[in-house]
Amino acid sequence: MKKIAMIPARYAATRFPAKLMQLLKDKTVIRHTYDNTVATNLFDEVMVVTDSEIIFNEITQHGGKAVMSIKQHESGSDRIAEAIVNMHVDIVVNVQGDEPFVQKQPLEKLLNVFDDETVQVASLMQVLYDEKFINDPNYVKVAVDKNMISLFFSRSVIPYLRDKNIAVTYYEHIGVYAFRKQALLNFTNWPITPLEAAEKIECLRYLENGVPLKMVVTQYMGVEIDTPEDLKRAAALL
Known part of the structure; x- marks a missing residue:
């Protein structure tokens, strides 16, 4: 299987611009x-997909690969879908641009779940221990079976x-996704769903269209910059 990593990168982030x-x-x-995504050596290609010439130049001027989005997009997945359609x-694998501590082991575990042909979409999560973070809406939680x-x-x-x-485990959803190509293209053809719009969590669009995500536990992914x-x-x- 040909495996690539795409890093959607929007300059004007709502909570923390630039x-x-x-x-x-x-x-x-x-x-x-x-650089950390490339260093994993897991992918046939790694590319940043951005709406910003500033970010495009930051990557390409340091020897990296980047592509400019043609359209305006609501989500990183939509941005990637435009880039891979042909x-x-x-x-x-969608590696969020604000995940500077990317490591090989979690991404390798994520890729391995696609040995199961029934898996269409997968994502990472880690255990949340600190009550401060459990109650923080900037930390997206996920419940699993x-x-x-x-x-x-x-x-x-x-x-x-x-x-x-009752003893329960709280999981933080880490915004690193992996998709089969067609699953991602299907996602972009579906309208934004009510729960997705309410929570501002794009993967809810998959759930609302009957596509579950296979979740992979990772021990530590560092800090996501929000x-x-x-x-x-x-x-x-x-």
């Missing part, structure tokens, strides 16, 4: 993400612990 161009030590966030590829198939994604706390004596505070935490890790 976050991908913020410096983390000696490199921008988007270059950390790109490409010969089997599996596409016993086979690690997604049941629901929410910015709210799921599950809600009505019985305080706020200035996240940038400070990421800098401390480096």
